[in-house]
Amino acid sequence: MTRRTVGIVMNGVTGRMGYRQHLVRSILAIRDQGGLTLPDGTVVWPEPVLVGRSEDKLRAIAERHGLAAWTTDLDAALADPANEIYFDAQLTQVRGKALRAAIAAGKHIYTEKPTADSVTEALELARLATDAGVRNGVVQDKLFLPGLLKLKRLIDGGFFGRILSVRGEFGYWVFEGDWQSAQRPSWNYRSQDGGGIVLDMFPHWHYVLERLFAPVRSVYAQATTHVPERVDEQGASYAATADDAAYGIFELDGGVVAQINSSWTVRVDRDELVEFQVDGTEGSAVAGLRNCRIQHRAATPKPVWNPDLPATEPFRAQWQQVPDNGEFDNGFKVQWEQFLAHVVADAPFPYDLLSGARGVQLAELALQSAAEGRRIAVPELHV
Known part of the structure; x- marks a missing residue:
């Protein structure tokens, strides 16, 4: 059995949705079940890196769940080659800047919706990800x-x-x-x-x-x-x-x-x-x-x-x-598992940034x- 650790920069986990649905009920739940087992037997182990603006909130979440990696420095988290995926659950108005930085750093992108507050920006993000060749996905939990x-x-x-x-x-x-x-x-x-x-x-x-x-x-x-x-x-x-x-x-x-x-x-x-x-x-x-x-x-x-x-x-x-x-x-967890399989094993994942742009x-x-x-x-x- 091969174990593949995937670092995930999780930005916005101090908010209700980012913390409850994406960190606790998705990523930590996948860890609690022993990781995600792919059809070839590979076990994908998600390693979250918590990112936000408040040191106190990040430290409290990390201590509560026994996590070691957290930072208020997004650029540093993106510069770490061990972190392959960037996830964004911030307010829509600040999402675009962070997604652009993550795409420029070569990270695979998974983000909450709406991906932007205008279709022009949403389509630009989809184009940037396509041109960079990074895998990308949008939360479509319903x-x-x-x-x-x-x-x-x-x-x-x-x-x-x-x-x-x-x-x-x-x-x-x-x-x-x-x-x-x-x-x-x-x-x-x-x-x-x-x-x-x-x-x-x-x-x-x-x-x-x-x-x-x-x-x-x-x-x-x-x-x-x-x-x-x-x-x-x-x-x-x-x-x-x-x-x-x-x-x-x-x-x-x-x-x-x-x-x-x-x-x-x-x-x-x-x-x-x-x-x-x-x-x-x-x-x-x-x-x-x-x-x-x-x-x-x-x-x-x-x-x-x-x-x-x-x-x-x-x-x-x-x-x-x-x-x-x-x-x-849990629907958020199911889609996270699909995206992890998409990144690691090229499994199908149709919910991309272009799909998100159509929603915007x-x-x-x-x-x-x-x-x-x-x-x-x-x-x-x-x-």
Whole structure:
């Protein structure tokens, strides 16, 4: 058995997502299972190097998990030949500079989304990585949720027949920060700091639609700021300049129409915080984070509209749960394992920086659509 140690510069691990999902539940979880075993028997051992701005926070994380390597000097970490991969979970506004430095240092790139706050920069990063010949990938975690994996199983099995439409509902009420503390950092609500639900969520919707159904060919969106004033972590009021809700209509190849509502100003009356309903000629499904329920055409009720009488059908009870038929690992960890196999053994990995640029493009065009009040075509991007 051959063991291959791969140094990973992890920038932004003092943040919630970088720490919880990428360090603890992915890289450290892979180490806890003894590394990643490839088909040829090679065991890939990830060796994280923690990078950030706060010495105190980095030292505390390293001591908590028994890690030795941490630094506030990104250039030094990139200069070490033992570090083969650079991972970025920083704020979007500072991501581009660090990614450029890592590409110039010859490191393979794996990064959170959005990859940039403009499609021009996102495409430039994809081109730089291609020209440098480094492997590159973007986190697309929603594809690995149990509910969407079940949905993908239905699509691959031909359950829907011809898919007609997709309807998505995402969101929850984020408290304003006055009488209850907010569940999201205040920068999310300031456009000058890279905030906004369109830039945050539309790159997600792009890869979900593209990978599960078909490429997006047009977008019509309405973005708004429903709550114009919030209270930050220090208790100071601030103007919310970024959109906190967006309502989008997407036309896909093949005539599929998708509608997705995204909101941090909605109270939840659904089973999960995100749900997608897919309707086809042969059946329908509703998929969430973990669960997926279906209704085949042969089991579809035949309601008749009559507002003068109570509902005569228990509609929610007439759907069938899709079984797990297996165990589902953490989606962030699964994608990390795929990227490590891509770097070490040239395993396929389609979620590259160009794919990430297409997600940024959709967000940018959605904001343009909202500003101009019209449908916008989505052209193809090329490196």
